[in-house]
Amino acid sequence: MELAPAEPALRATWIDDVDALAALAREWDALCDACPWSTPFQRPAWVIPALRHLGQRARVVVVRRGRALVGLLPLAELESEPGTWALAGTGPSDALDVIAREHDVARAALEAVSARRAEWRVLELHELADGSPLLAAARAGHAGRVIVDDALSVSPVLAWPEGAETLDDVLSASWARRVRYDRRRAARESIVPEVAREHHVDEAVDEALRAWRANHEARWAARGEPGALTGRHAFLDEAVPALVREGRAELWSLRAHGALAASYLVLRERAWAGLYLGGFDPALARSSPLVVLIAEIVERLARDGVRDFDFLRGAEPYKYQWGARDRVLRRVRIEP
Structure with a gap:
């Protein structure tokens, strides 16, 4: 042998x-x-x-x-x-x-x-x-x-249940009502979601990237704080477009009155999506822009096969309103 x-x-x-x-x-x-x-x-x-x-x-x-x-x-x-x-x-x-x-x-x-x-x-x-x-x-x-x-x-993670079709099947009854109300109000105010993905032209990605950075910094400036992007612009300007081109990042936005007034960077790998950082123009605050945007991201990506929505580091209370559970790092x- x-x-x-x-x-x-x-x-x-x-x-x-x-x-x-x-x-x-x-x-x-x-x-x-x-x-x-x-x-x-x-x-x-x-x-x-x-x-x-x-x-x-x-x-x-x-x-x-x-x-x-x-x-x-x-x-x-x-x-x-x-x-x-x-x-x-x-x-x-x-x-x-x-x-x-x-x-x-x-x-x-x-x-x-x-x-x-x-x-x-x-x-x-x-x-x-x-x-x-x-x-x-x-x-x-x-x-x-x-x-x-x-x-x-x-790192709180929302696991999309097998058989769930909409957010109403996933969220608590009270939070689902709040989300439906905010989405209806956004529609009445002509606040429209959009996403810059791998097949979009560079100009659309550049606009979305600039808006994401500006909206994040504006949100934190309204609180008198610098935000998480300080000292990282050159890094993100290289990394984010590269990941978008590879289909591993998406820039989600809400367009209001012609401008991208709320933004979220979403990272993707197989059935996992990481909601990296968001922000919005403080003038849009009463319209609950991040509630509307997160709802759009989660529901649409679930239809694309995403099953784990990772809100990433930090135990901010809003993450648990979406039903996320802690993963210890x-x-x-x-x-x-």
């Missing part, structure tokens, strides 16, 4: 140059396609702009079996904290992890990180879901000594 040839061992190498990393984008995207927990936050169209614009220096572990790419751990050294390594995109990213198509990749990647322990003093792994393979490998000590392992935040801090 002939024995089957042994599979090549896992081999970890490093990419510390963002331009060299960009050359891996096609393989990286294919790896994400094969990884069941990947989201747009792990895609090259998001991570590479983060490395270029957010003060993060690439420290990326590439794991291969033979010539096949089987895993990627996108890390970065923070320019503001020399010696601190973190998952690339930490800050604006709401879900992070190793990207893998095999079980042992997280261990191999963290062992490679441990081999460079003279170059870092602390490894910060944030926004890890409870079932994360990277979390399990970190807890097993493959990178070093775990000094912090705790819940960092929650953890952080691990490791010393060599």
Whole structure:
């Protein structure tokens, strides 16, 4: 009897140059396609702009079996904290992890990180879901000594029930009545929803992106606060259009009196949608624009096959009005 040839061992190498990393984008995207927990936050169209614009220096572990790419751990050294390594995109990213198509990749990647322990003093792994393979490998000590392992935040998720056809089948009776009232009022006021997607021309995407940024900042300025986009314009101007072109992001808007007066950026991956950030012109506040817009997003994307609507980090009360339930995100801090 002939024995089957042994599979090549896992081999970890490093990419510390963002331009060299960009050359891996096609393989990286294919790896994400094969990884069941990947989201747009792990895609090259998001991570590479983060490395270029957010003060993060690439420290990326590439794991291969033979010539096949089987895993990627996108890390970065923070320019503001020399010696601190973190998952690339930490800050604006709401879900992070190793990207893998095999079980042992997280261990191999963290062992490679441990081999460079003279170059870092602390490894910060944030926004890890409870079932994360990277979390399990970190807890097993493959990178070093775990000094912090705790819940960092929650990400409320609305699960669209099997057989549900409209929001009335999903929401509480009281919130469903409120949503119907707000949608009827918006229709009377000629407030019309629209979406910029992958097949739209660049001009439509650019208009929607500018409006999204302006509406988010206007909403927070009305509260005397800067909002979440401060210092991130260059990053988002590169990442968002790239994800829209790939069909992994959509810019949803309400048009009122000719202008895009309310906006939401929605990220998409398989049957998952992440409602990233929204905003509106304060002059439209009495029309409950984000209620109307979220209702439109959820109902229309459910018809497209989305089943998990992730409101992303933060326990703001409005998320629970939609029936969302918490998904815990953890952080691990490791010393060599």
